[in-house]
Amino acid sequence: MSLNYKRIVIKVGSNVLTKSNGLPDITRIEHLVDQISRIKEQNREVILVSSGAVASGKSILSASDKFDAVVTRQLLASVGQVKLINKYSELFEKKGLVCAQVLVTKEDFRDRLHYLNMKNCFNILLQHNVVPVVNENDVISVTELMFTDNDELAGLIASQLNADALIILTNVDGIYNGDPKDESSSVIERIDQEFTGFSEIISAKKSEFGRGGMMTKSNMAHKVARLGIAVHIANGTTNDIIPGLLSGEVVNTYFVPQKNASGRKKWIAHSENYxxxxxxxxxxxxxxxxxxxxxxxxxxxxxxxxxxxxxxxxxxxxxxxxxxxxxxxxxxxxxxxxxxxxxxxxxxxxxxxxxxxxxxx
Incomplete structure (x- = not known):
């Protein structure tokens, strides 16, 4: 069954874009851009929420052990974000597309006026067929200013832009009814609003290079689906996962959306921190x-x-x-x-x- 989503937010995690040695997987990034360019030919709008700045920074320099984790993250993100967006710009340009860098912090969602200003920025980019590439501004986001992870950021943006769908790409096929490594476990392919008990089936383990785990993804996905946006959790390491998902050909976990909520309710839903x-x-x-x-x-x-x-x-x-x-x-x-x-x-x-x-x- 083909999915006719017009506006899609795609979130790709560090566990997809990073090799086992912690450095960026350029081949995977190239394939991601290729997939996005192909679905844009179908007259779809795409907003990409991409991790990978810190990994890109690691490919340029190594931080001294004398610095703490926060300072090291700031250092690597500062130099890595430049390299990452330049790589995206180069790859999208080869496909005849323009991309834009949008760096945000939690503070950018703090009040309704700020929120709407950001929404207007995204809308003008999309009107000009630009692919916004979004990431948390790790250079200034530290401790309480940080999002839980980019899953939370992607959920905020999908809600803000009234997206038809949010696709979260991770390194497994979706949410399993047990340990993904256990052969007896299988992917839960459909999650309705009445579904409860994520904590009973999901391991609390986080990804090696990211800050979030599957529990974070599940709770955020459930919340976004309640606001009227379809959410899919799928395996970003699978070739052609995005076109395959949109044509209904690949296994993934689909969160069924409820009736669409108003724009103001979507803002309120994500305003707990304020x-x-x-x-x-x-x-x-x-x-x-x-x-x-x-x-x-x-x-x-x-x-x-x-x-x-x-x-x-x-x-x-x-x-x-x-x-x-x-x-x-x-x-x-x-x-x-x-x-x-x-x-x-x-x-x-x-x-x-x-x-x-x-x-x-």
């Missing part, structure tokens, strides 16, 4: 919010204001057991909200249109 306030809600409010019916959070359902916030800021909603329920934009500040706690017939603290509920996996 939440200021915390609001505790009662069981009645929890049941109302998580029911099939669209419901806003009313002050009558609020138990307490746990952390201060201002009007328009992102707030976390928790239940009486301190379990996260959702994220939303506050219609008014915590001072006014505190006055209305438990009171009926008051304006909603979080309107349904600005509410994102957290899924339990």
């Amino acid at each position: 939440a200021t306030g915390i609001v505790k809600i009662n069981e009645g409010a929890k049941l109302a919010l998580t029911s099939e019916k669209a419901s806003s959070l009313l002050p009558v359902g609020v138990v307490s204001i746990e952390k201060e916030f201002k009007k328009g800021e992102i707030i976390r909603l928790i239940d009486e057991d301190n379990t996260p329920i959702g994220l939303g934009i506050a219609e008014y500040g915590s001072e006014k909200a505190r006055e209305r706690v438990g009171v009926k017939k008051q304006k909603a603290l979080v309107h349904y249109d600005y509410l994102y509920l957290i899924s339990k996996n």
